[in-house]
Amino acid sequence: MRTRKNVSIGIDGITCIVSGCLVPCETKFPEDSDKPLIRLIPKYSTTEIGIILPRAIRQNNNIGFRVSDTKMLLDVVQTINRALKTMISRDWSELIVKQIEVACTVDMGCVDELTVDSIMSFMSRVFLQVDRPSKERNIKNSVRTKPIMKYVTGKRRNGHTFLKDEVTKSFETSICTNRRLKFKCYSKGAFSEFGGDTSIFRLEGVYCERGIIHVLKKKDGYITLQDVLKQDAIRKFIDQFKVDYAEIVLPQMRGFLKEAEQLMFDQLHHSSAYNALLINRDVVYDMRIYRKALKRYYKEQNKSDGAYRKMLSSVTKRMQGEGIDISDRVIVILEDVSSAMKISDTD
Numbered sequence: 001m002r003t004r005k006n007v008s009i010g011i012d013g014i015t016c017i018v019s020g021c022l023v024p025c026e027t028k029f030p031e032d033s034d035k036p037l038i039r040l041i042p043k044y045s046t047t048e049i050g051i052i053l054p055r056a057i058r059q060n061n062n063i064g065f066r067v068s069d070t071k072m073l074l075d076v077v078q079t080i081n082r083a084l085k086t087m088i089s090r091d092w093s094e095l096i097v098k099q100i101e102v103a104c105t106v107d108m109g110c111v112d113e114l115t116v117d118s119i120m121s122f123m124s125r126v127f128l129q130v131d132r133p134s135k136e137r138n139i140k141n142s143v144r145t146k147p148i149m150k151y152v153t154g155k156r157r158n159g160h161t162f163l164k165d166e167v168t169k170s171f172e173t174s175i176c177t178n179r180r181l182k183f184k185c186y187s188k189g190a191f192s193e194f195g196g197d198t199s200i201f202r203l204e205g206v207y208c209e210r211g212i213i214h215v216l217k218k219k220d221g222y223i224t225l226q227d228v229l230k231q232d233a234i235r236k237f238i239d240q241f242k243v244d245y246a247e248i249v250l251p252q253m254r255g256f257l258k259e260a261e262q263l264m265f266d267q268l269h270h271s272s273a274y275n276a277l278l279i280n281r282d283v284v285y286d287m288r289i290y291r292k293a294l295k296r297y298y299k300e301q302n303k304s305d306g307a308y309r310k311m312l313s314s315v316t317k318r319m320q321g322e323g324i325d326i327s328d329r330v331i332v333i334l335e336d337v338s339s340a341m342k343i344s345d346t347d
Helices: 067-088 113-126 209-216 231-268 273-279 287-300 305-321 330-340
Strands: 007-019 027-029 038-043 046-052 096-107 128-130 145-147 149-156 166-173 181-191 198-207
Touching: 007 067, 007 231, 007 330, 027 067, 038 067, 046 067, 067 231, 096 209, 096 231, 096 330, 113 128, 113 166, 113 181, 113 198, 113 231, 113 330, 181 231, 198 209, 198 231, 209 231, 231 273, 231 287, 231 330, 273 305, 287 305
Parallel strands: none
Antiparallel strands: 007 046, 007 096, 027 038, 038 046, 096 198, 128 145, 149 166, 166 181, 181 198
């Protein structure tokens, strides 16, 4: 599998409002486009303006607006301002930014529906939230868990015994405890941006007003589109997304993988190697989890590496015979994401 060059990080959508200007109905630019650069939507006494920034330089937004794309920023600003003048007689300095989406997009390298669905199911599991204890009554609710997703869509997979019948295709979390952002995850259909049909996975950090002010450290209380469409501002948002990924998402992923391996390791003391996999397959989103637990168990039992490999081969053949599909690429792809998320001087 190709690695880091297939992971891109950039700004996707920007949501703004403009006061004193109410459009009668939803309007888009270009008018005849199914995937417009700008969309105007009437909202009470204001107009909400959605801008999909990558579409100013590309036909789609499969890749976000990266730092390397800022060399075209002058043309982008001119395109947006011309459209705003034509549609509502305003410019970028009059648009107050309410939300910014920073996206990490992964090209899977091929059409791999099993892996992209497994990643989505894994991420939805990672973003589960444990109920906090009641401060008033000092009652611990740690045994209860609830998803913090606002919505989850999925489809039913037939023909094989999959990890779960329902496969998550997209979800959006509630706002994080820092009150600055929430996360969105979704998979998209095949496209040819990287030179061939491929499945893609996207993780987005969606920054609200408070998060935007925090990133730009502006003290007058609001941010305009003019403040955002600058090279240094775009870099700051991308770097902040990398920080939030490292501080919020990465520890949760590592914690889940560690717990999943421990569950499998413990089960191996009570079941056969194959039955242990069946019992815990709801947490085995990647075969690496099973392999690590099995190898650790064989080492504890003072069994040779040859015996471990023989058992692993036997389990794999039995899985194939019974039509059980578990991806072997989920962790590799997430490692590529983590590698690309490291803050560097250049993108």
